[in-house]
Amino acid sequence: MKKIALIFSVLTIALVSCKKDDTTPTTPTNPAPTPTPSPYVTLGTATTTNNETVTLYADDSLTVGHTRLYVKVEDVNGDALNGATVDFAPLMDMGTMQHACPIEQPSYNSAIDMYEGALVFIMSSASGTWTLDVNVNGNPASFTLNVNDSPAGIKDVGTYTGTDGKVYIVSFKRPNNWVVGMNDFEILIHEKATMMSFPADNGFDITFEPIMTSMGHGSSGNIDPVNTANGHYIGEVNLSMPGDWRFHFELIKSGVTIVNDATLDILF
Ligand SMILES: [Cu+2]
Structure with a gap:
């Protein structure tokens, strides 16, 4: 004292x-x-074949779209492991077919003493069963995930077939805390190369326009998203009033429009 x-x-x-x-x-x-209360929601605990205890956390209950996930790994003695190789292997079993989703593989975040990565859920659990293997040094711990649809009026992820015949997944990086005025925002673009492979695509030029759906007007001072890395594109949006806004994106490659109108919706 x-x-x-x-x-x-x-x-x-x-x-x-x-x-x-x-x-x-x-x-x-x-x-x-x-x-301070824990800012995370615990999704579950599972054990690897090598007897590590793996606990999986998220910012909130799961909904479709880009979702940060956090992993704590403890050895048999309950000591936290921070030097392991941790990776995600998600799978949705739809009965007649199976597929994965875009993955941002975890890396160790010393600030929170956990591994942090992300998945872009492209479907809710209403259409099948999501499982996630968290591999610790190659040894899986398996989780079943419950992914909900977005609340009405919100669309955080969309799938579009391009004029090049390829399928693209466009999503908001989350979480977002929209305010009236200028907001930084980030979208991700992944190609659905196969049912199991969703590489990030850094090759787009993007023009974008936000429209307030219920009132039919736009706003000024918006800044088109520009690629940074790993399929991320950073822009700025002017939300001149609270309400229902639709973000319209034109995705262009080498001067050719690939997706004319990819849309994401927010409500705040
Ligand atoms: Cu599915």
């Missing part, structure tokens, strides 16, 4: 001396730190 008291007196002195213009320097009245 003496140490804490000392720290606070030092802090108070530092605050007072730094804010010479303040006539009434405030002293901290509630110095006890408030424990």
